[in-house]
Amino acid sequence: MGNYQYHYCPEGIESRYELLVFNGEREPFLPLTDHYHDCIGRIDKSSALSYLKCLLPFFRWLDVSSNYQGKRIQWNEPPEIIRTAVEDYLMNEMGCKVREKDTFRFVNRTSKSPNTVNRFLSALKSFYKSLIRLKQYNYSNPLIDSYAILDEYKSQTEGVRKDKPRMPSEAGTEDAKPHRRLTDSYFKLINEDWQPEIIDDPYLPSQVYQAGKKVNWSLRELVIARMLFETGARASEVIELTIGDYRSRKNFQEANAFNKGSHGKRVKFIRFSKDTVKLLMRYINKDRIQYDEFQRTFEELSNEAPIFLTELGTLFSYEAWYYHWSRAIEECEIKLNPHKTRHWFVTTRLREIYNTSKTEAEIKQRTNELIKYIKWKNADTIKVYEHYFDEEKHREAHDQMLENMADLEKEYIEQTKHNRKKKSTHTVLESIKTVELDPELQDFLDGLE
Template identity: 30%
Template sequence: MPTTSSPTQQVKLPSQVRRVRGQAGDIYELIFLDQQDRIIVPLTEWYRLRKEQGPTSTRSTYLACLQSYFAFLSESECPWNASPERLRQALIAFHRDSLKCHVRPQRETESVEIVMTRETPLRESSLKVMRAALRDFYLVMREAGLYAFANPLSSGVLVALKRDQERTLANKGAPDQAGIREETHEQSRRRPTAFLRQHQPQGWKPEIRKELADVRQGIHAVLDVLLESPEVSLREKAVLQLLQSTGARLHEIAFMTIGGYQNKGVAGQAQVMNKGSYGREVKTIYFAHNPRVQEALNAYLEQMRPLHDPEGRRRLIDVAPNASLFLTERGTSYSPNVFYWHWYRHSIPLQALCPVRFSPHDLRHLFVTEYLMKLKLACGAGTQSFDAEKYLREREAFGKTIMAWRSIHTIDIYDQSREGEAIFSVLAGYQQDLAQRCSAVQSPQVRSASTPCGGAEAACLPNQDAPVVWMHDEETLNWIKSMDQQTGQPW
């Protein structure tokens, strides 16, 4: 498995944009300059405006994308605030010339399909981030009144079509649970409006190999060693416990705040920033029934965090609610990159405990997989009393409440992978049977080397009749005996 790199590294491209750090007290943290040392005002302004609209890591990732885009605009002499028609031509040229993508115009929908090539310097996921960054830039600038037109990353035709379709929906004002709306609100929201659309031959699916029992046992074995190791710090142990018990994303745990952890006095759960929540703590994670999670958190908060707190505060009540729960040794905010550094340092020596390499994000998939297994058993799987309707109902509630997925269909992907896991489990058992048969039957070379002829030359001849030993199951043996009876000689 390739080493996981940070999102910023994945989207980093050659850029001719320089950055200068602002003075203390300036409203601009960074000032961006072009080749002629002229200030790139829109990029500098976007970076300032984006500070309060989500995690710092998202802003940094988007910045890596936008620097390359502005370098391209400078070379092509296209102003950033041109009309959508002109900017769309620049966006097409940027993806074709800088990102080495194939461009397929979709004239009926006024959109463009982007297809990656071997020369594209980005991964598929990073190319999606690039489009998100471009859309975010014009969205922020338009909301601030700095861009006078509609977002060039949206197709006017598709936006109008979506608006008309939503207007004509039957019972469009009804909630989803009423069951009378023509389509769910999620389906309406997901109607495409993007000008740039990435070619996707198939959607994401969990890696079935990591669904198999031996891999799941290996992941737990690695986690057990890490959680018991004296070399792993209390902070990383607390993060690992939360990842394992809640199924949360790493950034949701790493960016947890004091106020989110305190959760207005409700123990055993915390508020975190969900994906796409723009820095708002809108998702609840639950860990009340695993006392080891709270023990790990208490150990970190009582023994380690006060040592790194800039003011040496030992009580959380004395810390601001928006302060980071986890701190670095320098007293700064914790981040996923810091966790990854410790993760690879401690997990790589334990690779032999698991058949495949896995990442912290795989703990999230493991959480969902094993929850569904337990839910099926609770609903009577394998018995005549299996309640399929209850399973589907509670499975959907799990995806909405625990995982906080926007789409109710995301959970279907994991159920499909469970069916694939069963297929591969049978295959694994069959291959193990083959290995046992091969090891049980001694090869002719080994037999001739280990059994001396003792001067009896005839006994060593290959055509001599000898008893045949069959290492097969009962069904195969019965078939062989029937063939013996038909032909009159052993097969």
């Protein structure tokens, strides 16, 4: 039995599905197909595709290796059977440790676990939400702990008076309950704080551009790639830019863009180089015009017109673009999903801030400007990058100390060659003792003895 795979609808074929999933027998598998299409509109296409990719291996595993009372497990089994399958998959295929706790399970990643465990659990939870919504799964969601919801609701409604409900907040007789999000997942991943990746190769964009050249990227793919590295935007935010997004900014190096979770509303702007502007305008007026239905130039296009088109004159999609991206990445033999360009941008931008700022206050101000530009929902994300640069500063200072030590060693050797006497170490130490030190520093030095 082969792997589960997905294929896009061939051009020229009419279908209500833009993508079809096939099982190991090369037969259409509608549950995953329907889930993907149900996700579109609720989350962006790149996230829907990411969920699908996480689920394909699990569904193959169900067909080939799952076991419940001597039988293979089907995706539409009752919740307790699905949970057994998921627990086995987490332990045996993803290298996790699973521990029972009340009405749910704690999941711990190990050194053998991939970094996709959380995404897999989210994807499977989303799958069953979709199939329940589409009336194809006749039970409650196996990935949701219904008891946790009931307990939470009970704790939120019980008052301080025995067996009495809480008084309304307007009464002022009971302390307000702090707001917190319900954790309804049956499998709860613990000690799993998300960490951004630090990508610090200054030549990375050039490597990607050269690889794109080797696989015959068009000007369209090059412009998109340059925008990713230069703006820190997500791929979908760049690919779905409109002519109006570019026109709406006063500065010709900028464009308005939507953000993750803004549902298409333009809530931020992106900024790119003058060289990319030249390539963009060349693409619009020379390459794009060939595929535009009315062969319109930039000045003639409406604000609603998409910047990037397919060869058929239709809206260029993330999926169509990703095919070209993945070919280039394979060519340069590096592992680089598109989102890592965002991490590269932040790392590079912060390095420039740390290298050019003269005071800590300037670093803080410019870092806050970066946070506003990148539109992070959680400003604490920047702390991971700052920690990286704090370590870098220590390394630089330490390297300088080591270089000084090496220079002094060479100097000493040269002096001994010329029979020059050098003060003894004891003399140096004695002179240090005569210096009055800060009490806290003295305590620290005493602790080193």
